[in-house]
Amino acid sequence: AAKARGGGVLVYDEARDGSGRHRLELITQLREGLHEHQLVLHYQPQVDLRTGRAGSVEALVRWQHPRRGLLPPVEFIPLAESAGLMGKLTAQVLEEALIQCSRWRTEGSHLQVAVNVSPSVLIDHDFPTQVEYLLSTHHLPPSALVLEVTEDLLMAHRDRAVSALTRLRKKGVQVSIDDYGTGYSSLAYLMDLPVTELKLDRAFVATMTSSARSVAIVKSTTHLAHALGLHLVAEGVEDAETLHSLRAVGCDLVQGYHLARPVPAHDVPRALVSATSA
Numbered sequence: 001a002a003k004a005r006g007g008g009v010l011v012y013d014e015a016r017d018g019s020g021r022h023r024l025e026l027i028t029q030l031r032e033g034l035h036e037h038q039l040v041l042h043y044q045p046q047v048d049l050r051t052g053r054a055g056s057v058e059a060l061v062r063w064q065h066p067r068r069g070l071l072p073p074v075e076f077i078p079l080a081e082s083a084g085l086m087g088k089l090t091a092q093v094l095e096e097a098l099i100q101c102s103r104w105r106t107e108g109s110h111l112q113v114a115v116n117v118s119p120s121v122l123i124d125h126d127f128p129t130q131v132e133y134l135l136s137t138h139h140l141p142p143s144a145l146v147l148e149v150t151e152d153l154l155m156a157h158r159d160r161a162v163s164a165l166t167r168l169r170k171k172g173v174q175v176s177i178d179d180y181g182t183g184y185s186s187l188a189y190l191m192d193l194p195v196t197e198l199k200l201d202r203a204f205v206a207t208m209t210s211s212a213r214s215v216a217i218v219k220s221t222t223h224l225a226h227a228l229g230l231h232l233v234a235e236g237v238e239d240a241e242t243l244h245s246l247r248a249v250g251c252d253l254v255q256g257y258h259l260a261r262p263v264p265a266h267d268v269p270r271a272l273v274s275a276t277s278a
């Protein structure tokens with residue numbers, strides 16, 4: 001693209017054009033990648049502080065790129081979002097996570113699996129039907145699935161989000177508010193949203209050991225969750241001291257590098273053991 005700059009000189013904006021081309025190329029590759037099932041799921045255990053057990057895992061997507069290696073979500077989720085590929089991506093993640101969940105059940109391990117669902121996907125009219133179909137195809141009780149949704153969307157598309165979540169909640173699917181505390185919305189949606197869990201953003205958790213304010217926020221959010229009949233999950237637990245403070249404030253579930261990192265499915269049994277001994 002040629003752009004007029006000061007003095008009427010036309011300057012070729014190489015950086016911008018280059019990144020645009022790169023972007024289009026990646027989108028094409030992602031489309032192919034979805035077609036060829038190049039997405040890979042890693043799972044990170046969550047430990048219940050009351051029982052000491054790791055009863056659930058969060059599924060986190062990666063892209064096994066044919067040349068660039070294993071790419072983290074930050075490198076392709078925004079791209080998929082802008083290219084209208086999130087529906088397809090989520091369908092694959094959901095199915096893979098549920099297949100894995102049902103495999104674990106056959107092996108005697110009754111884990112719950114949490115799947116991240118972006119706003120655009122949740123409000124798609126077909127989404128609840130798709131979830132119900134996958135659960136029944138893989139012979140899973142709906143309570144085996146937790147959908148993690150971020151709070152921003154809940155206000156932007158309130159009616160559609162509420163109706164999708166209400167329908168899934170009635171079936172028994174669990175609903176978690178991810179990155180809780182970071183959205184622009186007020187607490188109002190907690191009055192009528194059918195959620196089962198608040199997942200406090202790691203920004204609050206990571207600063208507990210250095211900030212009394214963070215401790216106060218985590219503590220009062222735990223009380224709020226309990227008063228509403230919900231449980232509180234703390235993510236981003238990176239050290240023993242933070243884990244200790246979380247126990248002290250009555251947090252229900254913990255997740256983070258200190259317990260276990262996200263790992264491929266075959267490493268999950270080992271990660272569960274290490275998480276429960278942290």
Ligand code: C2E
Pocket residue numbers: 044059060061072073074077090093115116117118148178179202235236237238255256257258262
């Ligand atoms: P999130 O849902 O908030 O997931 C937690 C992120 O924190 C993950 O990064 C996880 O690997 C990382 N994490 C876990 N423990 C710790 C810790 O102790 N310290 C720190 N610093 N980080 C920790 P990841 O896997 O790179 O995922 C990033 C984001 O990408 C996720 O944030 C989620 O918003 C999105 N994402 C991942 N998988 C999916 C998916 O299947 N669908 C959608 N829509 N989004 C996804």
Ligand code: CA
Pocket residue numbers: 058116148178
């Ligand atoms: Ca999440």
Ligand code: CA
Pocket residue numbers: 178179199201202235
């Ligand atoms: Ca989160």
Ligand code: CA
Pocket residue numbers: 179
């Ligand atoms: Ca996040």
